Amino acid sequence: xxxxxxxxxxxxxxxxxxxxxxxxxxxxxxxxxxxxxxxxxxxxxxxxxxxxxxxxxxxxxxxxxxxxxxxxxxxxxxxxxxxxxxxxxxxxxxxxxxxxxxxxxxxxxxxxxxxxxxxxxxxxxxxxxxxxxxxxxxxxxxxxxxxxxxxxxxxxxxxxxxxxxxxxxxxxxxxxxxxxxxxxxxxxxxxxxxxxxxxxxxxxxxxxxxxxxxxxxxxxxxxxxxxxxxxxxxx
Amino acid sequence: xxxxxxxxxxxxxxxxxxxxxxxxxxxxxxxxxxxxxxxxxxxxxxxxxxxxxxxxxxxxxxxxxxxxxxxxxxxxxxxxxxxxxxxxxxxxxxxxxxxxxxxxxxxxxxxxxxxxxxxxxxxxxxxxxxxxxxxxxxxxxxxxxxxxxxxxxxxxxxxxxxxxxxxxxxxxxxxxxxxxxxxxxxxxxxxxxxxxxxxxxxxxxxxxxxxxxxxxxxxxxxxxxxxxxxxxxxxxxxxxxxxxxxxxxxxxxxxxxxxxxxxxxxxxxxxxxxxxxxx
Numbered sequence: 001x002x003x004x005x006x007x008x009x010x011x012x013x014x015x016x017x018x019x020x021x022x023x024x025x026x027x028x029x030x031x032x033x034x035x036x037x038x039x040x041x042x043x044x045x046x047x048x049x050x051x052x053x054x055x056x057x058x059x060x061x062x063x064x065x066x067x068x069x070x071x072x073x074x075x076x077x078x079x080x081x082x083x084x085x086x087x088x089x090x091x092x093x094x095x096x097x098x099x100x101x102x103x104x105x106x107x108x109x110x111x112x113x114x115x116x117x118x119x120x121x122x123x124x125x126x127x128x129x130x131x132x133x134x135x136x137x138x139x140x141x142x143x144x145x146x147x148x149x150x151x152x153x154x155x156x157x158x159x160x161x162x163x164x165x166x167x168x169x170x171x172x173x174x175x176x177x178x179x180x181x182x183x184x185x186x187x188x189x190x191x192x193x194x195x196x197x198x199x200x201x202x203x204x205x206x207x208x209x210x211x212x213x214x215x216x217x218x219x220x221x222x223x224x225x226x227x228x229x230x231x232x233x234x235x
Numbered sequence: 236x237x238x239x240x241x242x243x244x245x246x247x248x249x250x251x252x253x254x255x256x257x258x259x260x261x262x263x264x265x266x267x268x269x270x271x272x273x274x275x276x277x278x279x280x281x282x283x284x285x286x287x288x289x290x291x292x293x294x295x296x297x298x299x300x301x302x303x304x305x306x307x308x309x310x311x312x313x314x315x316x317x318x319x320x321x322x323x324x325x326x327x328x329x330x331x332x333x334x335x336x337x338x339x340x341x342x343x344x345x346x347x348x349x350x351x352x353x354x355x356x357x358x359x360x361x362x363x364x365x366x367x368x369x370x371x372x373x374x375x376x377x378x379x380x381x382x383x384x385x386x387x388x389x390x391x392x393x394x395x396x397x398x399x400x401x402x403x404x405x406x407x408x409x410x411x412x413x414x415x416x417x418x419x420x421x422x423x424x425x426x427x428x429x430x431x432x433x434x435x436x437x438x439x440x441x442x443x444x445x446x447x448x449x450x451x452x453x454x455x456x457x458x459x460x461x462x463x464x465x466x467x468x469x470x471x472x473x474x475x476x477x478x479x480x481x482x483x484x485x486x487x488x489x490x491x492x493x494x495x496x497x498x499x500x501x502x503x504x505x506x507x508x509x510x511x512x513x514x
Contacts, residue, residue: 006344021257024249025249025250025253049333052336056383056384057366057383061384101370105373106369106425108373108425108430113424113428113429117429117448117452120451121447121451191440191441192440193488193491194440194484194487195307195415195439195440197483197484199304201480204261205479208265
């Protein structure tokens with residue numbers, strides 16, 4: 001059974017979605033209202049989540065007698081010392097610790113994950129089946145593409161000085177490297193685009209659900225009025 | 236008269252494109268249709284990966300995305316949970332993004348048909364948001380109880396039946412990470428696959444950047460380009476949210492294709508005619 005709160009949430013969600021969808025048609029008051037309210041809500045939500053996390057992971061533990069947790073508390077307070085000019089040097093220590101710990105944790109397995117296993121995956125028999133794509137009859141072709149692609153891109157980054165580019169053989173391999181890189185970026189962009197189709201589609205599914213049609217119609221009318229008024233003002 | 240018409244079109248090009256875009260999205264919702272779903276290699280290998288798990292698997296489903304990406308992940312996650320429950324498995328949820336708790340609230344509403352027949356704390360649990368990015372992942376995988384003491388609902392972890400014998404990464408049969416960026420995904424490769432050798436699957440638009448890890452380091456790499464979640468639902472024999480969006484995915488992608496072609500062809504035609512006039 002749909003509760004009153006769920007109804008209100010749906011109305012607010014539709015209102016905000018329609019407001020955002022009016023932006024590509026032109027800047028208007030309705031969109032501005034949505035933008036500012038969203039920023040306010042997002043900031044409020046972030047503070048709430050941060051306070052909950054601190055309660056669970058820091059204050060809760062200090063309260064249960066784990067005095068060692070005073071150290072992260074002091075380090076956290078030191079982060080804010082940048083707001084006091086005389087004590088701003090203090091914030092370097094927690095930042096150094098954060099960066100140090102983060103880097104050390106990544107470094108622990110980075111050689112294995114990002115280097116050794118990548119090299120092992122590239123050093124393949126081009127005619128072996130079941131390596132690059134399991135059970136795919138095009139596997140040998142894929143393997144050859146991987147090998148040529150790696151060599152060409154490596155050439156592109158290693159032979160970058162003008163003196164090397166004058167050599168037609170190196171220049172050709174570099175061009176192939178650019179082609180491989182651009183193909184990779186293109187596929188990534190295409191994926192992001194399809195992701196956005198999915199995102200926008202989800203909002204349209206929600207707004208055009210039979211129970212939400214009336215609300216959507218109301219906010220669409222509001223958006224149209226807001227756009228009309230904004231354009232009239234411009235003229 | 237013609238020049239007025241031309242200037243009007245030039246002035247309102249963006250508006251016209253956006254209105255047509257919206258129409259392309261509205262049409263498949265008002266007049267649903269479903270293009271044939273062809274099973275791709277990625278969806279098939281992910282399905283096989285879940286099938287290869289032992290009976291009653293314990294699976295960790297992590298996520299790092301906001302409300303805007305929910306429509307994409309919703310279909311996949313629902314199908315994935317159905318798949319795991321078919322094998323009498325358990326799903327442990329945890330968020331490494333701050334929007335995680337909000338996403339869990341949305342899941343509670345949309346996954347109600349799946350979770351209504353299941354018990355919280357026995358068949359599924361949400362352990363809440365863990366900050367720190369990759370450092371948080373590393374800490375969680377090394378020792379869950381040292382990282383968090385209570386779940387999202389405030390229950391001590393030791394009181395949850397699902398968490399019995401689950402202390403670290405190696406206690407999971409599979410780890411699946413859903414995210415919209417690529418940074419945490421790389422962190423998972425380092426902190427889960429490489430550090431513990433646990434089976435790992437990454438889901439999200441970062442798929443092409445994770446391709447070098449597949450299948451050597453990650454056993455599943457599902458990304459949206461071929462409508463992989465809909466393919467997964469088809470393999471599962473349970474059409475759901477993702478399948479219902481496939482028509483929209485088709486018209487939406489078609490629109491962008493038309494725009495890209497027009498954007499490349501029309502300026503060339505314009506240049507050609509300008510040159511012709513000059514000559």
